[in-house]
Amino acid sequence: MSKVYFASRRAEYADSVMDKVNNLIDRVNIKDGIDDNDSAAIKLHFGEPGLTTYLRPVLVKPFADKIKAAGGRPFLTDANTIYHGPRSDGVSHLETAVKNGFSYTVTGAPVIIADGINGEDYIEVDVPGKFYDKVKIAGQAHRAKAMVVLSHFKGHEMFGFGGALKNIGMGLAAKEGKLSLHSNIKPKIKKGNCTKCGSCIRYCPAGSIKMTEGGAQIDSAICTGCGQCLMVCSYHAVKIKWDMDFSEAQKRTAEYAYGVHNPKKGKIWYFNFLLDITPECDCYPYSDSPLVADIGILASADPVSIDRASYELVKAAPSLNNSKAEGLKEGEDKFKGGHPQTNPEPIFKHARDIGLGEDDYELIEI
Numbered sequence: 418m419s420k421v422y423f424a425s426r427r428a429e430y431a432d433s434v435m436d437k438v439n440n441l442i443d444r445v446n447i448k449d450g451i452d453d454n455d456s457a458a459i460k461l462h463f464g465e466p467g468l469t470t471y472l473r474p475v476l477v478k479p480f481a482d483k484i485k486a487a488g489g490r491p492f493l494t495d496a497n498t499i500y501h502g503p504r505s506d507g508v509s510h511l512e513t514a515v516k517n518g519f520s521y522t523v524t525g526a527p528v529i530i531a532d533g534i535n536g537e538d539y540i541e542v543d544v545p546g547k548f549y550d551k552v553k554i555a556g557q558a559h560r561a562k563a564m565v566v567l568s569h570f571k572g573h574e575m576f577g578f579g580g581a582l583k584n585i586g587m588g589l590a591a592k593e594g595k596l597s598l599h600s601n602i603k604p605k606i607k608k609g610n611c612t613k614c615g616s617c618i619r620y621c622p623a624g625s626i627k628m629t630e631g632g633a634q635i636d637s638a639i640c641t642g643c644g645q646c647l648m649v650c651s652y653h654a655v656k657i658k659w660d661m662d663f664s665e666a667q668k669r670t671a672e673y674a675y676g677v678h679n680p681k682k683g684k685i686w687y688f689n690f691l692l693d694i695t696p697e698c699d700c701y702p703y704s705d706s707p708l709v710a711d712i713g714i715l716a717s718a719d720p721v722s723i724d725r726a727s728y729e730l731v732k733a734a735p736s737l738n739n740s741k742a743e744g745l746k747e748g749e750d751k752f753k754g755g756h757p758q759t760n761p762e763p764i765f766k767h768a769r770d771i772g773l774g775e776d777d778y779e780l781i782e783i
């Protein structure tokens with residue numbers, strides 16, 4: 418049974434939330450896992466512009482300070498999205514991070530986007546999976562010697578909740594990996610939208626796109642599903658069907674999470690922030706009312722246990738009026754208020770089955 422440390426959101430003059438964060442970092446003992454000069458990634462989500470409930474940048478600084486005190490070199494990181502938007506390439510992603518407050522003066526660490534400008538930087542990692550024997554992990558995240566994973570715990574349409582497993586499994590998958598987590602099929606080009614600009618042909622690494630009279634066309638026999646064409650088309654002509662069964666997507670994500678976690682065992686720690694527990698993930702450009710009141714912060718070396726403990730704490734909490742969970746009782750899954758069809762159990766079971774962590778925990782309140 419893995420240990421999960423818990424600090425309540427309640428605070429007072431001599432025991433602020435910042436004090437609690439510092440205590441949690443000491444309890445999981447990141448100091449002993451960081452060697453002199455270790456590069457140490459702080460994995461987080463910089464928030465979509467318009468969202469107001471992403472992890473507060475001031476809460477990141479204690480992690481940068483503790484890593485530096487242990488002799489490490491911290492940097493903040495995330496990988497690019499596959500959908501078009503303000504985090505889909507390394508330049509706009511970095512700009513979004515700074516605009517949302519993740520600047521060096523606030524956090525004490527620079528931002529390095531983990532998979533490069535166009536998502537081209539990744540490393541293949543062996544995993545003992547049912548769906549994959551290799552996963553494609555964002556290069557700078559994999560190369561970092563140590564990692565702390567900071568997760569804003571909230572709802573998610575595909576997973577039920579978004580926590581540590583989703584943060585590393587989906588979050589650090591390179592574009593090709595993200596595509597394979599969302600869809601079983603290759604992209605297609607919608608003829609009416611294609612202006613024949615040719616960008617996708619120039620960027621396609623497999624040479625699988627050709628221009629026809631009606632517009633660009635993908636040869637799905639050659640296409641590797643890397644997702645580059647999705648990103649470079651400015652006319653929204655490249656489409657994928659987001660049709661993966663949620664249960665399978667969860668299991669695939671667990672295998673990607675394994676590919677991030679396993680090479681860093683003993684040098685990777687997880688912190689879940691059960692604050693602003695909103696119904697949707699941080700990729701949406703808005704924040705709805707929280708489902709339950711703030712609960713606190715959890716820390717563990719086990720990504721499965723910390724998510725299980727976080728999920729159970731949210732279930733046990735009373736739902737808030739004027740939220741999507743209004744009317745749900747203590748003990749009921751509050752995330753069902755946002756996504757009634759989504760069941761998060763497959764990711765727990767598969768993560769445990771492949772040896773990523775334990776689906777059980779000992780909760781230690783500090």
Ligand code: SF4
Pocket residue numbers: 606610611612613614615616617618632633649650651652653654655
């Ligand atoms: S980038 Fe988009 S608009 Fe340009 S040729 Fe390719 S599909 Fe058509």
Ligand code: SF4
Pocket residue numbers: 603604620621622623624625626635639640641642643644645646647
């Ligand atoms: S997904 Fe990648 S390989 Fe397939 S057509 Fe698009 S750019 Fe080419």
